[in-house]
Every structure is written in structure tokens, then in C-alpha cells.
Amino acid sequence: MITAPLALENVTKAFKDGEQYINILEDISFTAEKGKFTAVIGPSGSGKSTFLSIAGALLTPDQGEVFVNSQSIASYKDKKLANVRLTSIGYIFQAANLVPYLKVNEQLKLVAQMKGDWDREAKQRLGQLLESVGLKARVNYYPHQLSGGEKQRVAIARAFMNNPDIILADEPTANLDQARSDEIVALMAKEVKEKDKAAVMVTHDESLLKYCDTVYRMEQGKLIKGR
Amino acid sequence: MFSLALKEIRFFKLKYSLIAFILFLMASLVFIVSGLAQGLSNDNIAALEDMSVARFYLQEDAENRLDQSGYIIDELEEEIPREAGWQPLLTQMYRLDAASSETLLDVTLIPIDPEAFLYPGVIEGQNLTDSDALEIVADQTMKADGVEIGDTLYEADQDLxxxxxxxxxxxxxRHSPIIYVAESAFYNLDLTPHQVANAIVIExxxxxxxxxxxxxxxDGDWVEKDAIIQAVPGHSSEQMSLMMMIAFLIVIAVFVLAAFFYILTIQKLNQFGVLKAIGAKNIFLVGATLLQVFCLTMISLILATGFTIFVSNILPEGMPFEFDLSLIASYSxxxxxVSLLGSLLSSTRIVKVDPQQAMGRTE
Known part of the structure; x- marks a missing residue:
């Protein structure tokens, strides 16, 4: 029985490159525990994004198993995968990827509405989340009125909105300067601890590793613990 | 879904109002042309459509045209009494001189038995009687030429x-008003030695x-009213060309709308990818797009209806334009x-978006 919110077992994924197949991920096993903030580092092209996509129910592996909340999702079809993403996983992308025509509070409301539980309790959670990422005063702002750091903070709040067990971040600081990067990752670490989530962050910025509990390095399709 | 669709329209006001405006113009044109088609059709065949006649008896070589058929019906009058259910239908083209109009007025004169089923009745003034006086009831479109009750109209050839x-x-x-005169008065003029008719009609x-x-x-065939209407000179060619315009307008409107939404969708593919990545299902995204099309189309149609009402009010009287709300409703x-069908084109693109593209992408 797997107790961790997220577990990958012997996952392999290959892509076709011209005539031959190239193994992007080779026999990877990984677990993310509650309350732990894990970082995955590695050079570009090492397979970090593919790893995160498979962990995040965006891609299905060629071989191996992916467990989200002890459900095996490797064989799920699109619609079921969408449901897993909606309820169990919160994403923070490289760019904030906010919906341009929604105000800050509507960004969060949208994910609750998609899940179909926009109620008093969700409304409260929305208020608390915006409070804790320090955007209480920006509730009625559109994304184009926010700074890069503020946008990324909205994205963090959005990732937590549906109360998922897993938080996945794909280079969340790529578009930010050093000071902002620290601020954002510190905020993520704080939220992960407070709300007891299993979080995985892919990054190339080693200065951010001080906020993480565990560090993995991705190299030529293999995941190696430690720097 | 609903709020997402509307919020996008609210935010990108200019973009969406331009689309709605184009659709509004197209829909207005459809409505106005259809009103014109209806008006022209009325002008041409309204009397036939209104006539409570089931079958027409015309000469075989008349090609269903009333003006190409003719009978002397003295014998018929003797053999079969009209009480059996038939009436003669005689149409005569006249040009009348009215004091109120500088030009001669084209009319179709129909002698009629005011007691029989062919007589339509008046909406204003008095009904015809079986008298010998040359009294007529005229279609109200003649009011546009200044004709009023009590006026006299003069026919120069026969001095009537x-x-x-x-x-x-x-x-x-045939684009002219009908004037009805009592049969008794008509035959009292002794214009013809016989009883004549273009066609025999039964109710x-x-x-x-x-x-x-x-x-x-x-010598003749019984034909249905529809065949007579289709054979009225100019009717089917008029209607067909206008209907073709309407059909093309609708097709153009749909393609414009579909193309706009297709381009908008392509612009938003990344956004759809992100939404899918955070858990949006296809039906949610497609539904939002269809809702936008629905809203824009509805707004345009309502505005176009208003505009058509406005146009029908400022058109000069006598212009063959018929504002028919049920016709507008059916075109709407x-x-x-078809616009919803057109936007399904974009939907296929939305369904194909891979949520994985949200990963590793900069804005």
C-alpha cells in the first residue's frame, strides 16, 4: 500500500527522434511525502519537464506505474486524467499563465467552479489564500495590472485553491529576478509546510535549494538523489 | 462556463463588438432583403394567396397563367348553376386616371358577385352591392396614390x-392593386356580348x-392554387434571386463568424492548454466558446431586428417591404x-490542444 500522495514506480518514457527512439526517462522511481518540498535539478534536456508532466498526469508513461493518492493513473484516459489534475494536483508554471480577462479573485474562483464546489467554504479559502500570498489589496486587478512576482503569487494561490494534495512547480522563478525568486520560493515552502502538501519543484537555480527538504538531480534520464 | 465566456467578452469589448457588428450588418441585410422578398411576393400574388379557392380550371395551353386562358361561359351558366359551387374569374388590366395622381394608375379589374366566395370583403367603407352603378372596392395600397373613398377613377379607352x-x-x-366591381355593373356596360372568364374556380x-x-x-385542366402562383409572371424568378441572396448572406455570415472564432481560438490555444492542465475538461472549454457565439449572435440578431423595424418605418410608403416578425424569427x-455549427470548427481545435504544452513554456 502506497501512502505517499505521489509515487512513480519504474517509469520509462521514450520519444521518437527521427528514426530512433530516445529514452527520456529510464526506470525512474520516486515518492513525494506530505509536508515535504522536493527539488529536481538538472541541465536542460535532461528530462525534468517530462518527469513533471508524468507526475502531473499530463503525460502517460510507456512503462511503469504512477500513483496519485494511491490510485494508479497510468492507464487513465483524458477525461479521468483531467479530473485527477483538477482535484488532486496544483500547478505552478514557468510563466504565471493566468487567464488574461479574469480578475485576481476570479482566477481562483474559476478552478473552484470547474471542480463544481464554489460555496461559502471555498469563498473563505479564497480570501485566506490571497491573504497569505499578500494580494488582499489586488483582488480586483487584472493580470496585466500586476508585476511578474505578483502574477506568480496569484498562480501559487490558484494552485492551492482546490486543496490538492500535490503541488507541482515547473521552473516557477524562470521569469523573475533573484530577489523575487527567493521571495516566491520561500512563499511556496511556507505554504507547503503550513498546508501539509507534497510539493515538487523543477528548477535550474541552485540557490533556491535551501528552501527544499530533498534534492534530486536529473541526468540522462536517471533520477539521482542528492546534488 | 457561462461566467468565463461572458467575462472574456466583457474584457475584450472592442474585439467582440467588432464581430458582433459585422454579424449585425449581415443579419440586418438578411432581414431587409427577406422583407423585400416578402413585400414583392405580396405585391405579386397576395390576392391569389388570400383567395379561398381550391382549384382553378384553365385552358391546357395556358401554362397555368390566368392571362393566357379564356372561356366563353354562356353554355356553362346554362348547364350548371353557380350554386353548385363554381365562380368565373375574370381579370382585366386597366389604367385609370385619378385626380390625386399625376400618372395613370395600373390596376387589375375583377368583376365579382359580391355574395360569392371570391369576394374578399372590405376593411374600410362600404361593401359592393348587386347594382348597376360602377362602384368599386380597391386595395388599400391605392391610398398611397392619394385615392380616397368617394373619389372617381376615369378609364379613357371605354370612357368609364x-x-x-x-x-x-x-x-x-402582378404588382398592381385589384379593384373589384359588381358583375352586374360590369356586364351592364355591354363590353362583351358573352359571359367570359379566364378561369373557373371552385372553393x-x-x-x-x-x-x-x-x-x-x-378544354382545360384543374390545377392547384400553388401552380397558379408559381406561374405568375416574374414571381418565381423574383423570389428565387432574392432567396439566393439571402442564402448567400447567411453562408457568408457563418463563414465570417466561423473564421473569426477560429482565429481567436488559435490565438488562445496556449491558454486552453493551461486551462486543460489545471483540470478544465473539453466540454467546459467548448461550451464556453459556443456560449460566446450564442451570446454574440443573439445580441446581433436583436439589434438587427430593431434596425429592420427602423428601416421599415423610414421607407417611403408604397415600397414593397413587408415587416414580418415570424419571418424574421425563422431567419434568426x-x-x-448555422453560426453554432460554424463555431464547431474551432471546437475541434480546442479538443486537440494538448495540456502538456503548458509545461516549459514562457509567456
């Missing part, structure tokens, strides 16, 4: 003076009577349905 005693409605034929299908009449006249439904 008609007095208008009432007005009828929907009595137009209801009656095989026996039809056979009897055929026996007596022995067609436009709405």
Missing part, C-alpha cells in the same frame, strides 16, 4: 368612371362538379443554428 366606395386589404396581383375540391365542368367546357433561428 368608377367610384371608390371601400378599401380591401392584401388584394394585389372546395369536388370531383363530381369538376368532372361536370370539364364535360361542358371540354437559422442564423443562430
Amino acid at each position: 368612371t368608377f367610384t371608390v366606395v371601400g378599401f380591401t386589404e392584401n388584394q394585389t396581383y 372546395e375540391v369536388n370531383q363530381e362538379l369538376q368532372a361536370d365542368i370539364n364535360q361542358v367546357l371540354n 433561428i437559422i442564423i443562430l443554428i
Whole structure:
């Protein structure tokens, strides 16, 4: 029985490159525990994004198993995968990827509405989340009125909105300067601890590793613990 | 879904109002052309459509045209009494001189038995009576030429003076108003030594009577009203060309809308990818797009209806334009349905978006 919110077992994924197949991920096993903030580092092209996509129910592996909340999702079809993403996983992308025509509070409301539980309790959670990422005063702002750091903070709040067990971040600081990067990752670490989530962050910025509990390095399709 | 669709329209006001504006213009044109088609059709065949006649008996080589057919019906009058259910239909083109109009007025004169089923009745003034006086009831479109009850209309060739005693409605034929005169008054003029008719008409299908009449006249066929209407000169060519315009307008409107939404969708593919990555299902995204199309189309159709009402009010009187709300409603439904179908083109793109593209992407 797997107790961790997220577990990958012997996952392999290959892509076709011209005539031959190239193994992007080779026999990877990984677990993310509650309350732990894990970082995955590695050079570009090492397979970090593919790893995160498979962990995040965006891609299905060629071989191996992916467990989200002890459900095996490797064989799920699109619609079921969408449901897993909606309820169990919160994403923070490289760019904030906010919906341009929604105000800050509507960004969060949208994910609750998609899940179909926009109620008093969700409304409260929305208020608390915006409070804790320090955007209480920006509730009625559109994304184009926010700074890069503020946008990324909205994205963090959005990732937590549906109360998922897993938080996945794909280079969340790529578009930010050093000071902002620290601020954002510190905020993520704080939220992960407070709300007891299993979080995985892919990054190339080693200065951010001080906020993480565990560090993995991705190299030529293999995941190696430690720097 | 609903709020997402509307919020996007609210945010990108200019973009969406431009689309709605184009759709509004197209829909207005559809409505106005259809009003014109309806008006022209009315002008041409309203009297025939209104006539409570089931079958027409015309000469075989008349090609269903009333003006190409003619009978002398003295014998028929003797053999079969009109009480059996038939009436003669005689149309005569006249040009009348009215004091109120500088030009001669083209009319179709129909002598009629005011007691029989062919007589439409008046909406204003007095009904015809079986008198010998040259009294007429005229279609109300003649009011546009300044004709009023009590006016006299003069026909120069035969030196006839008609007095208008009432007005009828929907009595137009071949783009001219019909004037009805009592049969008694018409035959009292002694213009013809015989009783004549272009066609024999019956109110209801009656095989026996039809056979009897055929026996007596022995040169003709019973045809349905529809065939007569289609054979009215100019009618089908007029309607067909206008209908073709309408059909093309609808097709163009749909393609414009579909193309706009397709381009908008392509612009938003990344956004759809992100939304899918955070858990949006296809039906949610497609639904939002269809809702936007629905809203824009509805707004455009409502504005276009308003505009058509406005246009119908400022058009000069006598212009053959018919504002028919049920016609507009049916074109609206067609436009709405085809625009939703058109936007399904974008939907296929939305369904194909891979949520994985949200990963590793910069804005």
C-alpha cells in the first residue's frame, strides 16, 4: 500500500527522434511525502519537464506505474486524467499563465467552479489564500495590472485553491529576478509546510535549494538523489 | 462556463463588438432583403394567396397563367348553376386616371358577385352591392396614390368612371392593386356580348362538379392554387434571386463568424492548454466558446431586428417591404443554428490542444 500522495514506480518514457527512439526517462522511481518540498535539478534536456508532466498526469508513461493518492493513473484516459489534475494536483508554471480577462479573485474562483464546489467554504479559502500570498489589496486587478512576482503569487494561490494534495512547480522563478525568486520560493515552502502538501519543484537555480527538504538531480534520464 | 465566456467578452469589448457588428450588418441585410422578398411576393400574388379557392380550371395551353386562358361561359351558366359551387374569374388590366395622381394608375379589374366566395370583403367603407352603378372596392395600397373613398377613377379607352366606395386589404396581383366591381355593373356596360372568364374556380375540391365542368367546357385542366402562383409572371424568378441572396448572406455570415472564432481560438490555444492542465475538461472549454457565439449572435440578431423595424418605418410608403416578425424569427433561428455549427470548427481545435504544452513554456 502506497501512502505517499505521489509515487512513480519504474517509469520509462521514450520519444521518437527521427528514426530512433530516445529514452527520456529510464526506470525512474520516486515518492513525494506530505509536508515535504522536493527539488529536481538538472541541465536542460535532461528530462525534468517530462518527469513533471508524468507526475502531473499530463503525460502517460510507456512503462511503469504512477500513483496519485494511491490510485494508479497510468492507464487513465483524458477525461479521468483531467479530473485527477483538477482535484488532486496544483500547478505552478514557468510563466504565471493566468487567464488574461479574469480578475485576481476570479482566477481562483474559476478552478473552484470547474471542480463544481464554489460555496461559502471555498469563498473563505479564497480570501485566506490571497491573504497569505499578500494580494488582499489586488483582488480586483487584472493580470496585466500586476508585476511578474505578483502574477506568480496569484498562480501559487490558484494552485492551492482546490486543496490538492500535490503541488507541482515547473521552473516557477524562470521569469523573475533573484530577489523575487527567493521571495516566491520561500512563499511556496511556507505554504507547503503550513498546508501539509507534497510539493515538487523543477528548477535550474541552485540557490533556491535551501528552501527544499530533498534534492534530486536529473541526468540522462536517471533520477539521482542528492546534488 | 457561462461566467468565463461572458467575462472574456466583457474584457475584450472592442474585439467582440467588432464581430458582433459585422454579424449585425449581415443579419440586418438578411432581414431587409427577406422583407423585400416578402413585400414583392405580396405585391405579386397576395390576392391569389388570400383567395379561398381550391382549384382553378384553365385552358391546357395556358401554362397555368390566368392571362393566357379564356372561356366563353354562356353554355356553362346554362348547364350548371353557380350554386353548385363554381365562380368565373375574370381579370382585366386597366389604367385609370385619378385626380390625386399625376400618372395613370395600373390596376387589375375583377368583376365579382359580391355574395360569392371570391369576394374578399372590405376593411374600410362600404361593401359592393348587386347594382348597376360602377362602384368599386380597391386595395388599400391605392391610398398611397392619394385615392380616397368617394373619389372617381376615369378609364379613357371605354370612357368609364368608377367610384371608390371601400378599401380591401392584401388584394394585389402582378404588382398592381385589384379593384373589384359588381358583375352586374360590369356586364351592364355591354363590353362583351358573352359571359367570359379566364378561369373557373371552385372553393372546395369536388370531383363530381369538376368532372361536370370539364364535360361542358371540354378544354382545360384543374390545377392547384400553388401552380397558379408559381406561374405568375416574374414571381418565381423574383423570389428565387432574392432567396439566393439571402442564402448567400447567411453562408457568408457563418463563414465570417466561423473564421473569426477560429482565429481567436488559435490565438488562445496556449491558454486552453493551461486551462486543460489545471483540470478544465473539453466540454467546459467548448461550451464556453459556443456560449460566446450564442451570446454574440443573439445580441446581433436583436439589434438587427430593431434596425429592420427602423428601416421599415423610414421607407417611403408604397415600397414593397413587408415587416414580418415570424419571418424574421425563422431567419434568426437559422442564423443562430448555422453560426453554432460554424463555431464547431474551432471546437475541434480546442479538443486537440494538448495540456502538456503548458509545461516549459514562457509567456
